[in-house]
Amino acid sequence: MLKAEKKVISNLTKCYSIAPLTYNGSQHFLVAAEKTDRCILFDPEGNEEATVWTEPGGVMSMVQVPGTNGQFLATHKFYSPNDSKDAKIIIATPDESWTWDIRTLVCLPHVHRFDIIESQGSYYLIACTLKSGHAYKDDWSMPGKVYVAQLPGDLSPYNEENQLPMTVLKDGMLKNHGYYKVAVGDTQTCVISCEQGVFQFFPPAQSGADWQINQLLDTPASDAVLVDLDSDGDKELVVLSPFHGDTIRIYKKQGADFSPVYEYPVKSPFTHAIWGGMLACGPAAIIGHRQGERNLIAFTYSREDGSYHADILDKDCGPANVMHFSYNNEDILISTNREIDEVARYTISNI
Secondary structure, rough: OEEEEEEEEEEOOOEEEEEEEEOOOOOEEEEEOOOOEEEEEOOOOOEEEEEOOOOOOOOOOOOOOOOOOOOOEEEOOOOOEEEEOOOEEEEEEEEOOEEEEEEEEEEOOOOEEEEEEOOOEEEEEEEEEOOOOOOOOOOOEHHHHHHEEEOOOOOOOOOOOOOOOOOEEEEOOOOOOEHHHHEEOEEEEEEEEOOOOEEEEEEOOOOOOOOOOEEEEEOOOEEEEEEOOOOOOOEEEEEEEOOOOOEEEEEEOEEEOOEHHHHHHOOOOOOEEEEEEEEEEEEEEEEEEEOOOOOOEEEEEEEOOOOOEEEEEOOOOOOEEEEEEEOOOEEEEEEHHHHEEEEEEEEEEEE
């Protein structure tokens, strides 16, 4: 059974995005707001170190640029599905005085998730738009897309007037919400979820080659992650469905297809936060939902009884996103508990 020791490290209005950051040779992490509020740099113990920006907010994703000293990319001005037409990806570059220069990398309306993927020594920026436009509130008639660009080694030439060109990798992706980076051997892949199902994107095996796109599931999904919970050598597919939905399922590969093997018996409205990977005690998936009981839940597998188990780590907190890292030989989770404007640091243990 997993349990969590909680420490509230900040109260940030509509806190949302989290990302690790290596800066000046040390481990840090970033937390930023969905609405107009700060982006904060923390040390691993959860102490606030610096304010990166005070506005505009609208931060859905943040990713460090590989090989840099604290430079990272972030979404700006994605405030909601109905207020995201001005969304863009920015470059944040620190100097020795812990201040950041903020410049536009690319204006990309409705950009929600993005990441940097490495393949054969090349880096690719992959960006997912939730939709491609709308004519009125809650209009989903214009599906989202997945964009890609080979990321240059030097981002200094890019700004509002000289933006990074991106090309469409896949379109027709309604409610294109979920993204998770998953390693397959030495290959970094992207698990992307939308109304048409769950897709896995494999980067080019060599420069100039095509991306490979495999459909894993045709069930509408909000988010998904591949993680080997039962340690049999094959990753299960943990799926939150449908878009901002209430169902948490685990699928296993049976032949060529994934089939459901477990469903969390408690409906969990507005499922949203998702993490999957290894803790000191073994593999786990961490899920949070933002309505109803608004819990943070850990899913594991027991070899003793051959079944999946769910442990509630925190109640009535409404997590938007969650991130794991190891520090001082302990498993740490950072959760942006958006619905109560709380950034929390959890130390996870097995009892």
